Amino acid sequence: MKKLLALCIVLHSMIFMVKAQVPDDALRTAWFIPGGTARNQAIGGAMGSLGGDITANNVNPAGIGLYKTKELVLSPGFMLNNNKYNYRGTNNNLNKNAFAYGASGIILGSPSPYRGSWTSSAFSVSINQLASYNNHISYKGLNNTSSYSEQYLEELIRDGASPIAAEQNYIFGSSLAYRTYLVDTVNANGQLIGYKSLVPLGTGITQQVDATTRGGYHELSFAFAGNLQDKLYLGTSINIPIISYTRNLTYTETDATDNPDNNFESSVFNEYTSSNGFGLNVKMGIIYKPTNNFRLGFAFHTPSFIGFRDKIRADMTTNTEAYAGIVSESSDNLNSGDPGQRDYSQITPWRVMGSASFVLHEVADTRLQRGFITADLEYVNYKGARFSASNTEDPIANNYYTSLNNLVKEYYKGAVNVRLGGELKFDPIAVRLGASYYGSPYSDKALKASRLMLAGGLGYRNHGFILDLTYSHSINKDVNFPYRLNDKPNTFASWNNNRGNVILTLGFKI
Template sequence: MKQCLLLITCFISMYAVAQTPDEALRMAWFTQNGSARNIATGGVMGSLGGEITANHVNPAGIGLFKTNEFAISGGFLMNNNKFRYRGSDTTSQRNNFNYGASGIILSSGDNRGNSKWTSSAFAISVNQLANYNNHVQFKGFNNFSSFSEQYLEELVRDRADTNAALSNYIFGSSLAFRTYLIDTTAGPGGVVTGFQSLVPISTGVNQSYDAVTRGGYHEIALGLAGNMADKMYVGGSLTIPVISYQRDIIYRETDASTNTNNDFSFFEYKETFTSKGIGIGAKLGFIYKPQDYWRFGVAIHTPQFIGFKDEIRSSLSANTEGYYAGGTLTETSDNLNSGNPGRREYNLLTPWRAIASASYVFREVNDTRRQRAFISADLEYVNYRGARFSASDGSDPSLRDYYHMINDAIKDTYKGNINLRVGGELKLHTIMFRLGGAFYGSPYADKEIKANRILATGGIGYRDHGIFIDLSYAHSFNKDAQFAYRLNDKPNTYAQQGGSAGSVMMTFGVKF
C-alpha cells in the first residue's frame, strides 16, 4: 500500500486535486437514516416493509401498501466529538438540521381476483444517507514527524529542480518552497543536492488540526413493487445520488522549544475543498411470508456510479525567524493559478451492499390496525474495499494509471464487513413504543485502527384516522481515526476519535 500511496503523492504534482482512499470511505461508511419510525427501531427495514424508508433499503417493502401515503421527516443532529492525538485530548461540537425519508407512495389498491398480482405500488422519495456537517479538531506535541515532510517527499521523489519547486506544485509544495518552509540543500560549489524542511522535528512541534465540514449524501429513489397473494413481495428502485461536500481546514505547527534562533517559529496551512456529484444506481429485493407471523427479506444495492466535480484553494504562511529576516511570508494558490481554484472531474463507483432480514409480527393480519407488535433484525454486508475511482477522460493513459494506483490503495486500506441492526415495536391501540440498536463494524483492514459505530435508539408513535406522527431519538457511540497528513517514509500518526452523536427525528404522514 505504501508504494501505491507514494506514486499517488508524486502524481499530485501533475494535477490540481488528488483523490485518496478517505474520499471513497466517506461515500460508504455511514449509519442508516430514514423516517422516525425506522430510526427508532434501529434501522431495521429489510423484511418489514409498509414504510417510506423501504424505498431506500428493500423496495419490495412498498408492495405492502394498499393505500396511498405521504410522509415528511425532519430533525436535528448533535455531534459531540472527542479526539486523542499523541497523548492530548480535545473535544468539539457541531449541531445542524437533519432530514430523513420523505415522499409519496401510490398504491393500486386491492386487485385480488383480477390477476396474480394482488396489488402494486409506486413510490418517489428522498432520503439523506449521510450528514457531513461536523467539526474535527485535535492537537498535540510531535517529535516524530511533520506535516511539511509530505512536501519533501513530493519534491524528492519527483526529482524536482528549483524551477519546478517554485511553480509546479501550486496547491502544496510550491507554497512551502516560496515561504521558505522548504528550501534547497547545497553541496560543494553551491550545487543543489536536495531539499530540507525548516521544521525542527527532533526538538518537537505543537501541531493543531481544525476542519469544519458541511454537506450531505442525498438520495432520490423511484420505486415499484408488486404483491403476490400477500405472500411474496418483489420490488426495485432507481436511485439518484446527489452529493455536496465542503471542507475548510486550518493546520498549524509551532516551535515547541524556547529557542528563537533555530530558524523556525510557525507555519499555517489553510485549505478550502468543495465536491459536488450526481449519479445513478439501483436497489432490488423481495420479501416472503411463508406463514403468518414470519417475514424474510433479501435486498441488493448495486454500486452507484457518481460523477464528481471538485475544487480546491489553499494558502500557506510561514515564519522562519532568522532564515528569512523579513518576517512571516504568505503564498496562495490563487496567486499561482491566475485567481482560479484547482479543478478535477472524475467518477466513483461506490461499494455494493447485501441485506438479509427476518421479522416476527405478532397477530400478523392484513389489517395493520390489529397487529400488536413486531421484532426484526437486519444483517448487512458492505464491501468497503470495492470502491473504484476512474477518470472522466478515459483517453488519458496517465490518468488511468493514476486511478489504478488509487484503487490498489483502497483495496489495501479497507475490507468488507458486517453491520447488524435489531429493533421492535409494541402497539397499544393508537400509541406505539419502539426500541432498537445497531452495530457497524470497522471498514479498515489495519487491525490497529479501532473503529466502529454502536447505536441505541427509541421512540414513540401515534396513528389514528389516517394521520400518523412519529418521534425518535438515536444515540451513536463512535470510534474512528482522523489523519492530519499521510507520509510514505514513516508510519502515519493519527487522532483516535471517540465521542457520540445524538439524532432527533420527527415524521408526519397522511394516508389517503
C-alpha cells in the first residue's frame, strides 16, 4: 500500500509538470522587442554603439562610459494592443491596453581624479520593463479533425493508466476530463481495453479560447563602465531578471449540431496559472571610436539563470447529455483546496551583437552635435533555452525536462535581429526615427512569425533638463496553439498584433 501511495505521488508530480510546462514557455523570456527610454525606442532600440543613454545597461553597458556627469531618468508609458486572430478560417478581433514603463534609474558619471589613461568612469542603477505580458487572447472556429480531449486520451494511454489512476493522479487535466466524462473507459468482457472521447468529431465542434495574461519581464541592472581617452569604452552590467506572469484561461468545446442525442453538448475547461521568477545574468560590451565620427560596438549577453515557482488551479464542466448529464470537477476539490506548485529553473538563450554609429559633427559638447545614424545586428540562439528541475535527484523530473529540452531544440532555431535609427538635432530640439526587425524563432517555416517596430519621437535638452516623447508601433506576427497532440497535426491560430506604445522620458542632471 505504501508503494502504491508513493507511486501515485510521483505520478501526480510528473503530471503537474507536463500540464504546466510547454515549449512555448521558452519564448516568453526570449522573443520580444525590449523596452527602454523614449530616446532609445525612437531610434529603434539601436543602442549597441551609441551610448549616452541609461538603456545601455540592458544593451551594451559600455555606453554608460560616455557619461561624465550625474543624471536621473524616469520613463512612464502606455501600451495599446490590437489583436487579430484567424483560427481555422474564422477571424476574431479584440483590444487590450495597459500601462507600461521604460528604463528608469540613475547614472553617476565622473571624470577621473588622476592623470592617466582613464578619462572617466560611470556607475548606473536602472530598472527596465523588457517585455509586457498584458494581453487578451481570444479566438474560435469549427474543427472536425481534433479535440482538446485527445490530449487526455494520449496521456492516459501512454501511461497505461488504470481507472483509479485516471481518477486520482492527473488532477489538473486528465482526471478532470475523466471525472466529468469528457473521456471514459472502453471495456470488453469486463476488462479495460482503453479510453474514449465523447466529443463527436465526425459532425464537428466549435472551439473557443479566451485568455487574459498579465505581468512583465523586468530587469534590475547594476552597470559599471570606464572611458579610456574618449576612444575606448568598456562596460559590464550585472542584471537581475524579475518575472511575473499570470494567465486566466477558458477553453470551450461545443457541439456544432443541434443533436440532443449524441452524448455531447459542451465542455468548459478553466485554468488559472501564476509564475514568478528571479535570476541573474551578465552583459559585457565595448565601444571603440576609430575616428571622431565613427563608433563601433560589440556586446555579449550571457544566458539568464532564472528560478521559477509556478502555481496552478483548474476546473472543468462537461455536459454529456443523456450519458452522464452536467458534471463539474476542480483541482481544488482533489488537492485539499491548495494550488499545485512546481519549482524549476530556466536558462535563457545567449545573445551577441555588433553595432556601428556615425555621429555628425562629433565634439565633446553634445549640444553642438548635429545628429547620428546607428545600427545593431544581433543574433539570438532561441533553441538554446533549457529547463531543469529544482530537485536534481528526481529521476522522473529529470527525464521529463530532458524530453522538453529536446522539443525546444526541435521547435526553435537561432535568428537575426536588426535595429536602425537616427537623430537630427536643432538645439535644443531633436527629431528621431527608427525601426527594428526581429526574425522568427521557429524552425518550422509553416509557422509565420516576426516582429517589426517603427518609431518616431522628439527630444528636448536644455540647462540639464531632458524631455523625450516617442510613439512606437509594433507589427507582430505569431501563432497560438490551443493544445498539442502527438499523433495528429497540431492546429493553431494565426496572430496579427498591432501594438502602439507611447513613452515619455524625463531626465535631470544632478
